[in-house]
Amino acid sequence: MFDPEKIKDLKKQQSAWEEKIESKLSKAPERQKIFKTISEIPIQRVYSPGDIPNLDYDRDLAFPGEFPFTRGVQPTMYRGRFWTMRQYAGFADAEESNRRYKYLLDQGQTGLSVAFDLPTQIGYDSDHPLAQGEVGKVGVAIDSLLDMETLFDGIPLDKVSTSMTINAPAAVLLAMYIGVAEKQGVSSKDLNGTIQNDILKEYSSRGTYIFPPQPSLRIITNIFGYCSKEVPKWNTISISGYHIREAGSTAVQEVAFTLANGLAYVEAAQKAGLDVDVIGPRLSFFFNAHLDFFEEIAKYRAARRLWARLMKERFGSKDPRTMTLRFHTQTAGCSLTAQQPKNNIVRVAFQALSAVLGGTQSLHTNSMDEALALPTEEAVQVALRTQQLIAYETGVTDTVDPLAGSFYIEHLTTTIEEKAMDYLRKIDELGGAAAAIEKGFIQREIQESAFRYQKAIEAGDRVVVGINKFQIKEPPPSGLLKVDPAIREQQIQKIRKIKQTRDNTRVLSCLDSLKKTAEGSDNLMPPILEAVRAYATLGEICDTLRSVFGEYTAVSTL
Amino acid sequence: MSNERKIRVLAAKPGLDGHDRGIKVICHALRDAGMEVIYTGLRQTPEQIAATAVQEDVDVIALSVLSGAHDYLFPRIMELVKGKGLKDVLVIGGGVIPEEDIPALKAAGISEIFGPGTYTSDIVQYIQENVRKT
Numbered sequence: 003m004f005d006p007e008k009i010k011d012l013k014k015q016q017s018a019w020e021e022k023i024e025s026k027l028s029k030a031p032e033r034q035k036i037f038k039t040i041s042e043i044p045i046q047r048v049y050s051p052g053d054i055p056n057l058d059y060d061r062d063l064a065f066p067g068e069f070p071f072t073r074g075v076q077p078t079m080y081r082g083r084f085w086t087m088r089q090y091a092g093f094a095d096a097e098e099s100n101r102r103y104k105y106l107l108d109q110g111q112t113g114l115s116v117a118f119d120l121p122t123q124i125g126y127d128s129d130h131p132l133a134q135g136e137v138g139k140v141g142v143a144i145d146s147l148l149d150m151e152t153l154f155d156g157i158p159l160d161k162v163s164t165s166m167t168i169n170a171p172a173a174v175l176l177a178m179y180i181g182v183a184e185k186q187g188v189s190s191k192d193l194n195g196t197i198q199n200d201i202l203k204e205y206s207s208r209g210t211y212i213f214p215p216q217p218s219l220r221i222i223t224n225i226f227g228y229c230s231k232e233v234p235k236w237n238t239i240s241i242s243g244y245h246i247r248e249a250g251s252t253a254v255q256e257v258a259f260t261l262a263n264g265l266a267y268v269e270a271a272q273k274a275g276l277d278v279d280v281i282g283p284r285l286s287f288f289f290n291a292h293l294d295f296f297e298e299i300a301k302y303r304a305a306r307r308l309w310a311r312l313m314k315e316r317f318g319s320k321d322p323r324t325m326t327l328r329f330h331t332q333t334a335g336c337s338l339t340a341q342q343p344k345n346n347i348v349r350v351a352f353q354a355l356s357a358v359l360g361g362t363q364s365l366h367t368n369s370m371d372e373a374l375a376l377p378t379e380e381a382v383q384v385a386l387r388t389q390q391l392i393a394y395e396t397g398v399t400d401t402v403d404p405l406a407g408s409f410y411i412e413h414l415t416t417t418i419e420e421k422a423m424d425y426l427r428k429i430d431e432l433g434g435a436a437a438a439i440e441k442g443f444i445q446r447e448i449q450e451s452a453f454r455y456q457k458a459i460e461a462g463d464r465v466v467v468g469i470n471k472f473q474i475k476e477p478p479p480s481g482l483l484k485v486d487p488a489i490r491e492q493q494i495q496k497i498r499k500i501k502q503t504r505d506n507t508r509v510l511s512c513l514d515s516l517k518k519t520a521e522g523s524d525n526l527m528p529p530i531l532e533a534v535r536a537y538a539t540l541g542e543i544c545d546t547l548r549s550v551f552g553e554y555t556a557v558s559t560l
Numbered sequence: 561m562s563n564e565r566k567i568r569v570l571a572a573k574p575g576l577d578g579h580d581r582g583i584k585v586i587c588h589a590l591r592d593a594g595m596e597v598i599y600t601g602l603r604q605t606p607e608q609i610a611a612t613a614v615q616e617d618v619d620v621i622a623l624s625v626l627s628g629a630h631d632y633l634f635p636r637i638m639e640l641v642k643g644k645g646l647k648d649v650l651v652i653g654g655g656v657i658p659e660e661d662i663p664a665l666k667a668a669g670i671s672e673i674f675g676p677g678t679y680t681s682d683i684v685q686y687i688q689e690n691v692r693k694t
């Protein structure tokens with residue numbers, strides 16, 4: 003973008019300028035000897051065209067909606083419509099969560115995002131011994147289609163888009179969603195939404211795995227294949243860097259490990275005979291919005307550019323929709339403090355702003371009280387209003403990618419892309435993302451970053467307001483949301499009732515045919531859907547699959 | 561007990577919670593402070609944790625739960641630990657644990673609860689000052 007001769011001249015000027023400043027530093031030193039981003043990218047005093055000498059507008063940026071999509075996935079971005087405001091919610095039972103969804107929709111939220119409790123996420127019914135103490139705690143308890151019908155009662159599934167944070171049993175919950183749609187008279191072809199369905203990051207970062215990698219990848223590609231025909235508008239996977247970041251990674255690692263997982267899914271689909279441009283357009287992503295404002299903005303832009311290049315160059319994609327990295331963002335839960343919790347409102351606002359300036363397609367803003375408990379209704383309202391303020395009041399949405407061309411942002415974008423690519427080469431050498439996880443490489447990289455981050459806080463090198471600076475004495479927080487432990491007993495009663503009233507012969511035959519399909523190689527979605535329709539429980543379906551696929555044992559990395 | 565033996569810590573994740581960033585950071589810090597640390601990995605039942613504590617002859621059990629299941633899991637683990645006669649084991653807990661839940665957990669025998677924002681150096685110090693006291 004710049005004349006090389008002029009850059010040479012500029013660099014000379016800059017050296018002279020730096021020299022002049024250095025001489026004064028002994029009297030008026032800077033705050034720190036070294037400045038760096040969270041990813042430990044060194045930050046210079048100032049940036050100029052000399053720091054992005056090779057940046058080519060057409061090749062590296064292009065206009066929004068054009069390859070390599072650095073500036074955004076659509077030509078008009080938020081001038082057309084705002085991102086989807088989607089607060090992750092769910093707790094206790096289906097009735098309670100249904101009330102929260104209706105409240106959020108009334109408050110102007112534009113999409114739903116379902117949080118399931120841990121037994122549901124790991125494929126156990128609420129009456130399983132391992133579910134003790136966990137039912138309804140971090141999300142809603144779903145045991146059968148009956149709970150799912152209650153969860154979406156009065157919410158027309160052809161009118162909302164629903165994101166479900168479900169991974170190992172994603173096929174079952176998607177089947178339940180389709181089952182509810184059928185009862186509402188809505189065709190699966192009209193359903194909009196997302197299942198997370200990203201098992202690789204469960205092994206490395208989030209922990210709700212069930213089956214070993216190979217059968218898990220088969221379930222995932224079965225979902226890809228089924229949805230491409232039957233649920234064509236569904237986002238079949240949300241390849242998630244969010245939890246990798248929450249586990250302690252840097253921004254560069256978040257991009258690298260997420261895209262590495264993405265490559266593994268595309269390769270698995272290709273091996274299963276699915277064309278990259280059949281499944282590619284329905285892949286979506288999920289990133290974290292952390293504290294380092296500019297690094298975060300550059301991260302989203304770098305991820306978009308790198309994914310587009312990988313899809314085109316590595317897989318020969320011809321469809322721009324395959325090359326576009328569409329993503330959801332959530333602000334960083336790990337950055338919230340339990341101390342002076344109102345400060346979290348401000349943290350979340352800055353983080354959300356970085357996601358918007360980075361071109362997100364949908365956004366969850368954390369509530370101020372989430373380091374303490376599940377959010378109260380009031381806290382969720384402030385979090386949602388934060389998004390609405392950014393959208394309607396700040397004006398940052400009126401032009402596309404307003405920070406493009408900033409010497410610093412472009413330098414960071416290029417650096418993050420390069421450093422992420424270095425990791426991808428390393429992961430390729432290890433045999434791809436699944437192999438790198440089984441060798442513990444990714445987990446160790448994340449662990450080390452998490453430890454460094456904590457050490458920097460304890461040494462005072464990284465300031466966290468309210469933790470290692472500006473602390474106050476404060477009374478313990480009050481009015482926190484608490485889930486009633488009686489929820490488990492209620493769920494157990496519901497399971498008993500459903501097992502008494504359903505056609506148990508039909509259930510057994512459905513589970514038997516699911517088992518046979520699992521032992522063979524046909525698509526698992528049709529028999530799962532049949533079992534769901536017969537009110538087989540989530541636990542029964544997952545146990546059937548466990549009996550064929552076995553269970554994953556984590557590798558030790560400590 | 562001889563003070564020459566290194567302090568042995570069982571770091572455990574009971575229940576179904578997958579948040580292990582904190583416990584892993586703590587394991588690293590305890591090792592750097594000269595302790596021997598055995599990490600159980602995810603999804604341990606209270607029975608497994610108590611059995612491992614006996615088998616490994618530990619001085620400290622450090623429990624981490626961020627799912628809200630501490631109200632069931634911590635007292636259950638204490639019950640089993642006491643049942644196995646591990647009276648001199650120091651048991652500490654951490655995670656997202658509301659202030660109002662702490663008295664009941666302490667009554668069940670958990671010595672201390674460490675919430676979000678705790679320094680690893682404070683945990684190290686607490687263990688060094690309170691281990692093998694009984």
